[in-house]
Amino acid sequence: MCHSHEWREWAGWLAASTYEHSHEREYYAIRNGVALIDVSPLFKYEVRGPDAVRLVNRVMTRDIGKCQVGRVMYTPWCDDDGKMIEDGTVARLADDHLRVTAAERSLRWFEDCGYGLDASVDEVTEELAALAVQGPNSRALLQELMPHAGLDKLSYFRLTKGKIDGFEVTVTRTGYTGDLGYELWTPIANAPQLWDSLMDKGNGYGATPTGIVALDIARIEAGLLLIDVDFFSSHKTLIEAQKSSPLELGLGWAVRFDKGDYVGRQALLDEEERGSEWALMGVEVDWVHLERLFDEVDLPPRVAGRASRSAVPLYKEREQIGQVTSHTFSPILKKYIGLASLRSLYARPGNQVEMEVTIEYSRQRARATLVKPPFFDPRRKKE
Amino acid sequence: MSMPEKYDAILIGAGHNGLVTAALLARAGLSVLVLEQRKSLGGAAATEEIFAGFRVNTGADDAGLLHPEVLRHLDLERQGLQFVESPVLAFAPQPDGPPLTLWRDPAKSSSEIARHCDDDARRFPEYCRLVQRLSALLQGMMTLTPPRLHKTSLAEAYPWMKLALKVKGLGKRDMMEFLRLLPMPVYDFLQERFKSPLLQGVLGSAGVSGIRFGPRAAGTTFLLLYHSLNGGAPAGRASRFVRGGMGRLSHVLAEAAAKCGAEIRTESSVSRILVDDQGRAAGVALATGEELPARSIVSNADPRRTLMDLLGPARLQPRMMRRAGNIRLRGTTAKLLLALDSLPRFQNAPPGDDHLKGHILIAPSLDYLERASDDAKYGRISRRPILDAVIPTLTDPSLAPAGKHILSVTAQHAPYSLKEGSWEEQAPELADLIIGTLAQYAPGLQESVLHQRILTPLDWERDYGLSEGSIHQGEMGLDQMLFMRPMAGCGQYRSPVKGLYLCGAGTHPGGGVTGAPGFNAAREILKDRKRRGDNRRGV
Known part of the structure; x- marks a missing residue:
């Protein structure tokens, strides 16, 4: 096939x-x-038992206590320091039965976090x-x-x-x-x-x-993050700088402070009060300017048909302010778009920035505008 | 709903450290409630009438480690605390050979040692001076709060810098020796200096006291220095006792606390530490269901029990939870309490009974100590246990009916986790083993026993609340000392949960009746209050 x-x-x-x-x-x-x-x-995990909700709620940054039977929630989860481990969905199958999806093996983490609680975690x-x-x-x-x-x-x-x-x-x-x-x-x-x-x-x-290639384009259009590309699990990073918090990744809406204690809460609260150093934004490349850069070497504009997972620097007036971690030409929007992690100081929609592009082996900067993702959000998604 | 009065501080456990903290907090003007699950005060520093007419130290006997600063600060001697010192620090009998007596006076000891080995006798005074100098440095560390590793502030580091200067002031040779000795196995430390197996065994036994390691383990020299504080250098124990029994210390502390308004409730068992929505410790729940609110909770219970049982793992961030779960406890000490009709008669003992007034040690050689720990390593009771016996009635006859005596024997090793069988069935056998071992040195001992009681690590856990029966609330290994006591990231008496403090032997500097953990904890608690501006009572 x-x-x-x-x-x-x-x-x-x-x-x-x-x-x-x-x-x-x-x-x-x-x-x-x-x-x-x-x-x-x-990766799929089933959490069962009288404390199943407590266990999952202790791991997740969203309030899983509000996840009624029959509901699914997207949520990130963090380590003790409020740094993102990864994200996934939590489906409440019954009062005492939840199913969690994850991109990485998480059994040990879930079990550790649930130590002392009356709930079991099984990998399925x-x-x-x-x-x-x-x-x-x-x-x-x-x-x-x-x-x-x-x-x-x-x-x-x-x-x-x-x-x-x-x-x-x-x-x-x-x-x-x-x-x-x-x-x-x-x-x-x-x-x-x-x-x-x-x-x-x-x-x-x-x-x-x-296949995955088409999915990768669609998820960038939808502004959805990919682990190991747009962020790295804090369990796998080599240096502190590679970690990020959900607040830095535009997931602040999925971080609740009013649900009682959970893993990473205090660190996230501190960050919330302090203000995050990094932010996640969408980038829309100025096609006319890109065309001009290609034109300078007598080439027609050409961008990869697939999503790129190699990060490129993002500039503001010659200063590097971050990086575009995923980028792609959106076939449906006819735009060159990307997801960028950048200094929160610059993270304003409409802000004019420059993204590095390589044209004929030469590094250039294409003008781009910061936008709030998602790039593509059809009404039918929720209707 | 009517809310009960909110205390400034609730102390969980009236061990001697908890009482030190309570007294200091109460003196600073805080409203303090002390909750003790047992009937008697003192935790492992208690004197209880377990046999009619005999007031027995059920936990520690020797008060020699009690820190002078704690004494001075609380002015305990003026409040009726009296010490009695034995002229002899240690007496080590042999079944067929001359015993060894170590006196408070090193010169006197040297002449005793000369009966075993001339070279050792010559070296002994120098040894005592070295140990004294080095343990004096430890003494200085005991009442300092260990600095945090990551974000040490100048204020935190300053007292340690002063201490570092002191170390430097030792002179290059002593400083190098200090750094070399701390992690050193006590086996090698003593082999370098002495030849007599008996002298080595007696001194070395202080290096393995309360831990499951043998003398060949790293860090045991450190423990020897720790036990040599306050003039204990010539034997690794100070042989200083409290008149009226160790429990008297706890009572004096309790009175000092009560005088400043602290309330003390015995037979009040805390079942849970309560935490509010903000994740701050807010009170305690008693086994009766009663809930008592407080601004700070100070736990004299061991860190494992405090964090994993009373607070609950779900209240901790995973990293701290793992660390708390991994605190190495491994209780290995049993205690045999005997009421005697007459004094034991040791073979080849000198005339008189001075030699029995300090510690009577069955620790004939370093290899004996090592083999005792070998058994424990594999979950067995030592076939030939290390014994440290004290007859408190010799220095304080008021503890027993006239002419009668108490023999209080600390035995190692009795591992908490037995490979075979349970402590319920092993306890009587252990009691027989201890009596039998002693009887090899003091024939006829059995006939003079009026009453006996054995306390196993399981008893320490069940009755005294010491997890795994660890009398030091966490093994005194180098990896569980200083800022790593009870665990990394938690070395400043503050638990990971705001408003919850630790003040027991499980915190720096560690076990023994020192009062230092409680003293330091009180200072940190008051510091936090000041920082918060929570000063209404004019601290």
């Missing part, structure tokens, strides 16, 4: 970079049709398949497969359960594309059947197997 034979390592698994030779059709499936993305390599990464069904047609396709699951009423970041071909599937209205979309969770044995059913029924909806 993976015609490109192009794979990428993802948490110890191989994931298709693109299924076809070019990622383009896959990208447009996310934005115009429906993309099927195998996200099973996500290899037991549970996860399939992202993303794109404007995703709801219609899923409704056809599971007409009784009430998907028409399922709000953003809510979950429901239903059956496909007789086996149970948990559906969460979540995703990493910033579009209308769902993620399906089912025991791994059901995964091939689930995939086939979606592909069978998906013909008329433009269902397309989609």
Whole structure:
């Protein structure tokens, strides 16, 4: 099925970079049709027991106590010093049962944080398949497969359960594309059947197997962060400067101070009072200026078709003020965009900055404007 | 709901350190409540009438480590505290050979040592001077708050710089010797100096007192110096006792605290430390369910128990929680308390009973000490235990009915975690083993026993609240000293939770009846109050 034979390592698994030779059709499936993305390599943990909510709430910066049964929350989590370990989603499956997704192995951390609490943490990464069904047609396709699951009423970041071909599937209205979309969770044995059913029924909806390359473009458009690219887990950094706090990464909305103590709270509170040194912003490159830079060496403007994960410096009047950690040409916006970590002093929407571009082996600075992400935020995402 | 009165400080535990803190805080004008779970005050510095007519030191016997600054500050001697000093510091009998007696007077000791080895006798005075000089430096550190490693302020560092100058003032040779000796195994330290196995064993036993390591472990010389404070240099113990029993010290401290308004409640067991929404310690809950609010909570309980049991791991950030869970306790000490009909008669003992007034030591050689710890290493009671016995009734006959005596024996090693069996079943066997061992040196001892009680590490834990029966509230290894006591990031009497302080032996400088942890903790608590401007009572 993976015609490109192009794979990428993802948490110890191989994931298709693109299924076809070019990622383009896959990208447009996310934005115009429906993309099927195998996200099973996500680490998955189930937390059960009378103190399950307390345990998860102790780890997370958001108030998981407010996560009612049937709700899903996106949340970062931090170390003792309020530095980001990573982020993921928490799904409240029952009063005493939550499921947490993570990009990195987290069992030891969760267990450590839960020491002394009456709750168990089990890793179910290899037991549970996860399939992202993303794109404007995703709801219609899923409704056809599971007409009784009430998907028409399922709000953003809510979950429901239903059956496909007789086996149970948990559906969460979540995703990493910033579009209308769902993620399906089912025991791994059901995964091939689930995939086939979606592909069978998906013909008329433009269902397309989609790889990581297309997903990477979509997530930058949606302003979503990628670990090891836009930030680094504080458990893996080599120096202090490589760590960042959720407040520095534009995730202040997901950090609560009114929910009681949790890991990193005091440090985050101190930072909140002090003001963060860094901030995360979107960058929109001035295409006309970029064109002019290319023109100076008699070239037409050319940017990579894929998202770049190598950071480039960001300048303000010759001073480096930060770096653009992910950047891509957005096919749907027809803009060159990026996510940047920069000194908070400069982090104002509309601020004119310069991003380094390499043209004919020569480093240039292309004019750019700071914007507040997301770059692409269709109403259908939440409707 | 009517709120009970909010105390400025609630102390958990009326051990001697807790009482020192309570007295100092109360004297500074704070409203203080001390909660003690046991019936008697003093924790491991208590005197209890466990046999009718016999008032027995159930924990520590020797008050020689009590810091002079604590004494002076609280003016304890004027309040009725009296010490009795034994002329003999240590007496080490042998089953078939001459015993060794170490006197307070080094010259007298030298002539005793000469009976065992002439060279040793010649070197002994120099040894005493060295140990005295070096332990005097430790003495200076005991009442200083260890500096933080990362953000040491000038104010914090200043007293240590003064001390560093003192170390420098020792002269180059002594300074080098000091730095060389601190981490050194006491085995090598003594091998370098003496030949007599008995002398080595007696001195070396101070280096392994209360720890599970043997004399070949690093850092044991440090412990020898620690126990040689206040004139204890010639034997590694000071043989200074409190008239009326160790519990008298606790009572004098309690009276000093009460005089300044501190309230002391015994048989009040704290089950939880309460924390408010802001993550600040706000009070305690008693086992009865009663909740008592306070501005500061000061725990004399050991750090593990305070942080992991009373506060709860979920109140700590993971790093601190891991550290608190990893504090090495490993209680290894048992105590056998005997009421005797007559004094024990040791073989080849000199006439009179002076030799029995200090510590009676069964520590015949360094190898004996090492083998005793070998057993403990593998979870066994030492087949040949190290014994440190005291007969307090010789220096203070008021403790027992006329003509009767108390023999208080500290035995090592009795590891908290037994590889086989439980302490419930092993306790009587241990008592027999200790009596049997002593009887090899003092035949007929069994016949004079009127009553006996054995305290195992499990008893220390259950009855005295010392986790794993660690009498020092955390093993006195080099890695658990100074700013690393009880654990890194927590070395200044402040727990990771605001408003919660530690004041017990688990904090710097460590175990023994020194009063120093309690003294230092009080200073830090008052400093914090001043910083907060919380000064209404005119401290």
